[in-house]
Amino acid sequence: MDDCIFCKIINNEIPSTTIYEDDDIKAFFDISQVTPGHTLVVPKKHVQNIFEYDEELAQKVFKKIPMIARAIKDSNPDIIGMNICQNNGEIAYQSVMHSHFHLVPRYSKDDDFSMTWGDNTGKASNEELQKRADSIKQHLED
Template sequence: MDDCVFCKIINGDIPSTTIYEDDDIKAFFDISQVTPGHTLVVPKKHVKDIFAYDEDLAERVFKKIPMIARAIKASNPKIIGMNICQNNGEIAYQSVMHSHIHLVPRYSKDDDFSMHWGDNTGLASNEELQKRADNIKQHLEA
């Protein structure tokens, strides 16, 4: 897309610090550097979000995540963990509408990155949970 910042980065119209690139993806530092080494893995094909991937593209993009994550971790002995996030839609904090995966190295509990997971344990009955599961299952593609 002409106005997509990630497409412009992929095309070389906007500079980036690239750490990996092949025919399918480009991995480059997020400009915000939430933590040192914060990397985005972006498919070169413009897809808006996870819902727009076909099986082939998903395989080609997501199979590279472990390799890139291991390289980031190996690059700094102070990295003790990593968050891998893929947001879909504004409600889920997607700010650029070109699919991307965040690899956020973690150095300590005080490294200025956090996620909050609400705990709704016990709010739904086993029957309600099964009904939700059955509803999702009927929409799975084989």
């Protein structure tokens, strides 16, 4: 994509701090550095979101995430955890429409990162939950 900032980073048209690169992915520091070491893992193939991945691309991208995450954690003894986030669509906070994974090292409960999860326990009956599950199962591909 001509106007995609991540494609420009992949093609070295925009500088980045790269920590890993191979034929399929590039991992580089997020410019915002929500916490020190905040890294993006990006497929070199332009896909907008997770819904556009085929099995081959998923294997190429996903298999490298644990390796990169371990390297980030091992690089700093102060890292005590890590959030790995992947957002799809503006409603899900995706701001660059080129699929990417955020690896956000965590140093304490007081660092500059948070996630809020709603609790809807008990709001759907067992029957409603089964109906949702059945609908999803109908769309699964083997």
